[in-house]
Amino acid sequence: MVPAAGRGERLGPGAPKALRGLGGVPLLVHAVRALARSRAVTLVVVVAPADGVARVRGMLADAGAEGSDSGPRVLVVPGGATRQESVRLGLAALPPEVDVVLVHDAARPLVPVEVVDAVARAVDEGAQAVVPAVPLADTVKRVGPADGPGRPEPVLDTPDRSMLRAVQTPQGFRRDLLQSVHDKALSDGSDATDDAGLVERYGGQVVVVPGHEEAFKVTRPLDLVLAEAVLARRRAHDDF
Numbered sequence: 014m015v016p017a018a019g020r021g022e023r024l025g026p027g028a029p030k031a032l033r034g035l036g037g038v039p040l041l042v043h044a045v046r047a048l049a050r051s052r053a054v055t056l057v058v059v060v061a062p063a064d065g066v067a068r069v070r071g072m073l074a075d076a077g078a079e080g081s082d083s084g085p086r087v088l089v090v091p092g093g094a095t096r097q098e099s100v101r102l103g104l105a106a107l108p109p110e111v112d113v114v115l116v117h118d119a120a121r122p123l124v125p126v127e128v129v130d131a132v133a134r135a136v137d138e139g140a141q142a143v144v145p146a147v148p149l150a151d152t153v154k155r156v157g158p159a160d161g162p163g164r165p166e167p168v169l170d171t172p173d174r175s176m177l178r179a180v181q182t183p184q185g186f187r188r189d190l191l192q193s194v195h196d197k198a199l200s201d202g203s204d205a206t207d208d209a210g211l212v213e214r215y216g217g218q219v220v221v222v223p224g225h226e227e228a229f230k231v232t233r234p235l236d237l238v239l240a241e242a243v244l245a246r247r248r249a250h251d252d253f
């Protein structure tokens with residue numbers, strides 16, 4: 014599943030983020046292709062901005078990502094106001110026979126297929142919930158509230174960086190587990206920034222497999238500059 018219904022506010026004014034171009038191709042088309050490259054993927058559900066379903070279908074058709082004989086089937090459904098709601102709507106569109114779900118942000122267009130395969134394999138081998146992650150480059154500090162506007166924030170402590178990971182997508186789940194934590198979150202009114210966070214909240218075990226630096230999320234304008242550079246390098250080496 015590809016949640017692609019966000020507005021992309023941090024990227025600045027313009028079209029919804031997932032519909033913006035990277036090397037002339039919308040981010041969400043890159044993301045769908047990245048998943049489709051994995052033999053583990055048989056269906057891709059794209060969760061589009063609610064008012065952009067027809068446009069997204071058109072983009073996927075133009076890219077040849079929809080309805081081709083060789084690749085996975087692609088379905089497009091309307092999303093919601095939050096990422097969590099969008100994922101819930103995507104889950105509701107899955108046919109009954111699906112029992113493993115990979116949730117992959119449209120905003121991570123350049124994830125290498127090795128990461129997709131590693132996540133799918135870990136679920137196949139028995140994990141209930143799997144996230145790809147990378148070590149942190151920066152030292153991280155926990156801070157408290159400043160004692161006034163514009164005042165510096167006091168540092169509380171410095172977590173041991175060797176035990177921290179920055180998580181990426183696709184995140185992989187047994188379908189029944191993902192459905193049950195989303196159902197609980199809906200009835201509790203709780204939310205999390207990623208799906209694995211919901212599993213943790215309700216006591217499930219999440220495991221980490223190696224992510225990749227090219228699976229970074231396009232969040233701010235500078236990320237798009239980096240993504241263009243990575244894509245240009247791939248095109249120059251013919252490995253995309």
Ligand code: CTP
Nearest residue numbers: 016017018019020021022023094095099119120
């Ligand atoms: N997403 C979604 N539905 C929402 C919000 C987010 O499907 N209501 C998706 C985004 O399209 C994106 C992924 O969740 O692929 C990760 O979210 P994020 O990077 O935060 O994207 P946006 O919410 O679009 O960006 P911003 O927070 O800057 O507005």
Ligand code: MG
Nearest residue numbers: 019020021096
């Ligand atoms: Mg967001």
